[in-house]
Amino acid sequence: MLCRGPALLPLSSILQGPSPQGRAWSWPPFEAELTEILLCKNELHATLNNLSQWMKDEPVERNLATRLDSAFIRKDPYGVVLIMGPWCCPINLLLGPLVGAIAAGNCVVIKPSEKAKNVEKLMAEALPSYLDRDCFAVVTAGVQETTRLLENKFDYIFFTGSPSVGRMVMAAAAQHLTPVLLELGGKNPCYVSDTCDLRSVARRVAWGRFFNAGQTCVAPDYVLCTLEMREKLLPALQKVIAEFYGSSPRESPDFGRIVDEKEFQRLRMLLRSGRVAIGGQTDEEDRYIAPTVLVDVQPSDPIMQEIILGPILPIVVVASVDEAIDFINNRERPLAVYVFSSDDKVVAQVLERTSSGGFCGNDTLMHMILTSLPFGGIGCSGLGKYHGKFTFDTFSHQRGCLHRNMGLEALNALRYPPYSQHRMGIVCAASGVKHKGSCALL
Known part of the structure; x- marks a missing residue:
């Protein structure tokens, strides 16, 4: 389905529109290359390396009654699927699912975010030079057109975006009983214990929060720590921010800009929560x-009520790991939970006692780079999973198949009327699943 096309402009020309101040960038090239290109290549290469194996019929266990037959799972395409991408990571979160959808044999309608104008144009103009036009189509549309698009019957819908729009997509899909995968993000907590390497924590948290100016769905959304740790962490974060972006982050080529005016105004309103301890300009x-780092933030503050998607990190004080876990569990389940501690028991405790789409101990974002790990939310942070084989499986209907022998009809006579208790015993013995031993968990 691939074909050779013309050489494309560098990624920096696509993602980095000129700003009003004359800057030639809005997303640092290093971050764009890592997130948009490398992760897409990983998905493509993992699929090409393993597709022949993923596509094979998968044999399953048989009972005595079907011992002479063939039982397997066939991976069928759904048909025509719709992939709706977001404005954050607009290439990766559109082409990554596209790879798996086409690999699974589907035809795909892709709908880029109207906020990412350059990417929207790229998909519409360049993709036809690289992919067979019979297997995909690009729809560029605003809100009203997208609403009408969702009135059509698709065989599967893959949506990445906000929970509010996700509900609309799911409601539209329900009209046709269309299955959906929803990637909705969430307020990802980051617990920092009193026992940790402070410098490493500051560097890894700052990198995860301020990557793409905080405009990633898996960024740590807020920090939970004791008051003592907060007082240690603030100067460490201040130092790391200066190391990363210099004394004036605005002049740094490695710090991005907010995607549009609407998002900028929303974030500026969120800055009114708590007290600015670092940044705020x-x-x-x-x-x-x-x-920016905020302190004295209350759970009821606006910044704790919605996904931030910006370079703002609130710190919420808790007394202990138990209180941090209770804080996390009293809220909607997030897309990711992060925990930092030199004590592996603390990391294990947070993992075992919380629920989230993904988990990363002693780092941020890095669980995203493994195609061997499923990526997806749970509850309000999403529905379904993808990456690597999980993407192929998401876009494949798992069709249960049994191919029986036309002969040996005498063996089937036991299941036909007239029935008897004797026949019932034989059929149950041949068709049942036997308990082989005690369960150690019960």
Whole structure:
């Protein structure tokens, strides 16, 4: 389905539109290359390396009654699927699912986010030069057109975006009983214990929070720690921010900008929560918001009520790991839970006593780079999973198949009327699943 096309412009030309201040970038090239290109290549290469194996019929166990037959799972395509991408990571979160959908044999309608204008144009103009037009179509549309698009019957819908729009997509899909995968993000907590390497924590948390100016769905959304740790962490974060972006992050080529005016205004409103301990500077004309850390944040504050998707990190004080776990569990289940501790028992405790789409101990974002791990939310953070084989499986209907022998009809006579108790015993013995031993968990 692939074909050779013309050479494309560098990624920086696609993702980095000029700003009003004359800057030639809005997303640092290093981050764009890592997130948009490398992760897409990983998905493609993992699929090409393993597709012949993934596609094979999968044999299953048989009972005595079907011992002479063939029982297997066939991986069928759903048909025509719709993939709706977001404005954050607009290439990876569109082409990654596309790879798996086509590999599974589907035809695909892709709908880029209207906020990512350059990517929307790229998909519409360049993809036809690289893919067989019979297997995909690109729809560029605004909100009203997208609403009408969802009125059509698709065989599967893959949506990445906000929970509010996810509910609309799911409601539209329900009209046709269409299965969906929803990637909705969430307020990802990051617990920092009193026993940890402070410098490493500051570097890894700052990198995860301020990557793409915080505009990633898996960024740590807020930090939970004791008051003592907060007082140690603040100067460490201040130092790391200066190391990463210099004394003036606004001048750094490695710090991004907010995607559009609407998002900028939303984030500026969130800055009113709590008290600014680090950063807080903004420039509306340049859509710049400095790497910011907030303290004295209350759980009821606006910044704790919605996904941030910006370079703002609230710190919430808790007394212990138990209180941190209770804080996490009293809220909707997030897309990711992060925990930092030099004590493996603390990491295990947070893992065992919380629920989330994914989990990463002693780092942020890095669980995303493994195609061998499923990626997806749970509850309000999403429905379904993908990456690597999980993407192929998501876009494949698992068709249970049994191919029986036409002969040996005498063996089937026991199941036909007239019935008897004697026949019932033989059929149950041949068709049943036997308990082989005690369960150690019960």
